[in-house]
Amino acid sequence: MKIAFAGKGGVGKTSLAAWMADLLARSGHNVWMIDADTALSLGQASGLPAGALPEPLVRRADLVRERIHAGGFLDLNPDVGDLPETLAVDVPLGGAPLPGVAAGRKRLLVMGAVTNAGGGCACDANALLKAVLAHLVMDRDEWVLVDLEAGVEHLGRGTVAHVDGLVVVSEPSMRSLLTGAEVGRMARDLGLNNQVLVVNRHAGGEVPDLPGLPERSILMPPLPGLVRRQMTDASVLALPETDIVDAALTRVLALLGG
Ligand SMILES: Nc1ncnc2c1ncn2[C@@H]1O[C@H](COP(=O)(O)OP(=O)(O)O)[C@@H](O)[C@H]1O
Numbered sequence: 001m002k003i004a005f006a007g008k009g010g011v012g013k014t015s016l017a018a019w020m021a022d023l024l025a026r027s028g029h030n031v032w033m034i035d036a037d038t039a040l041s042l043g044q045a046s047g048l049p050a051g052a053l054p055e056p057l058v059r060r061a062d063l064v065r066e067r068i069h070a071g072g073f074l075d076l077n078p079d080v081g082d083l084p085e086t087l088a089v090d091v092p093l094g095g096a097p098l099p100g101v102a103a104g105r106k107r108l109l110v111m112g113a114v115t116n117a118g119g120g121c122a123c124d125a126n127a128l129l130k131a132v133l134a135h136l137v138m139d140r141d142e143w144v145l146v147d148l149e150a151g152v153e154h155l156g157r158g159t160v161a162h163v164d165g166l167v168v169v170s171e172p173s174m175r176s177l178l179t180g181a182e183v184g185r186m187a188r189d190l191g192l193n194n195q196v197l198v199v200n201r202h203a204g205g206e207v208p209d210l211p212g213l214p215e216r217s218i219l220m221p222p223l224p225g226l227v228r229r230q231m232t233d234a235s236v237l238a239l240p241e242t243d244i245v246d247a248a249l250t251r252v253l254a255l256l257g258g
């Protein structure tokens, strides 16, 4: 199954993707984590030191040109099935596997983004992400979790076309929920109806029923252990609240049909 995480900046997309990947691997599943954000932080949130991060795929200009512009035109469905195996790095688990379970493998692939400064075109990065998603799992029983860029702007470019489930992440604030509603609406327009809202850092109060928000939702409380930890450590794994996090993510997976 392929699940993407979307929402406004700073709401917890990367943390939730890292938590879900770790839960799945500790439960015995193999997981591909795809960092499709410009901030390149999914690896660090999963406990990888900066020096151990894989090279962003789009920086391999040779590969991008070769696969996307093969034959001198924009190939919207290039064969990139071999790239994840070659470029991904293994990520250690944040904790012991569940009792009686052989741990799965967690691997990280960093897409990166082509910025204007580099003279490239973001459509290259998006075409490549779409191609990787299309070719990655098809006939393998593996999980793919995609940590998307903040906001809604990139959603229209087909990045959700090959995803089976969307986690819309929001803070418990009207502005953040409005972005979440826009994300939900755009993804639904693209045919992705399997959506769950995670209201992160929820500390009380009713979540307003805005049109566009996913109908199914879960609440994630503020985690004091993470607040303390993040001053000195980029990892969001192995928290004192891991039981709370695992329970919430188990519920998200159940709602998405995983
Ligand atoms: N439930 C939570 N409780 C406390 N801190 C959190 C919680 N969820 C996320 N954070 C912190 O909030 C910050 C933003 O989270 P992050 O996952 O990077 O958001 P995004 O990927 O949406 O920009 C990080 O410092 C993260 O550790």
Ligand SMILES: [Mg+2]
Pocket (backbone or CB within 6 Å): 013, 014, 015, 037, 039, 041, 147
């Ligand atoms: Mg992020």
